[in-house]
Amino acid sequence: MRGRVLQAERERDARPLMFCLERVAGAYHDVHERCPAVPKGDEAPGAVHAGRVGLAEAVKVVLGDGLNMIGETPRERI
Template structure:
């Protein structure tokens, strides 16, 4: 079941803003947003399996700060008109992909979890909640697997 924070993002955004399901490439904005949600959900699941817990939001830089700024802007965009909010979700999805690719939340191989991993897991969890709420607000059901 998707994790959605019911108390966050209560907005009057028009329902039924649909993106195409195919092609499932980064050229399709709908895929970008849906896959960002699925990727963040995977990170949260895998972190739990590996015992990597949320850490304090410290040490963010570069792409992580861009994502953090966008997460902070979400309530303002959600209060606006639907087209602007959908465009915002696309930017949020792309920002999450940048973080996922360049700033791994999970240790690799035999690497031990460090504080940076906990901070990045917390950021992935926040992105999952925000993107999931955004998808719900435009009338889509967030999917953890694509």
């Protein structure tokens, strides 16, 4: 990600960063569809769910910061 930020700055073109943000969002969406952070049914929350919540929070920060860098205001919920 850092490389895409530097490339965008160097070339004065946000498209490489935007493409990277789209890939991060798409990858997270795929993971979330297969491995949700919230337990299903009567399943008890465990360490794996806590890890998935941590991943979701990290992705939120990355996408939010990236959107801010290209001049967009991130939504409260993505």
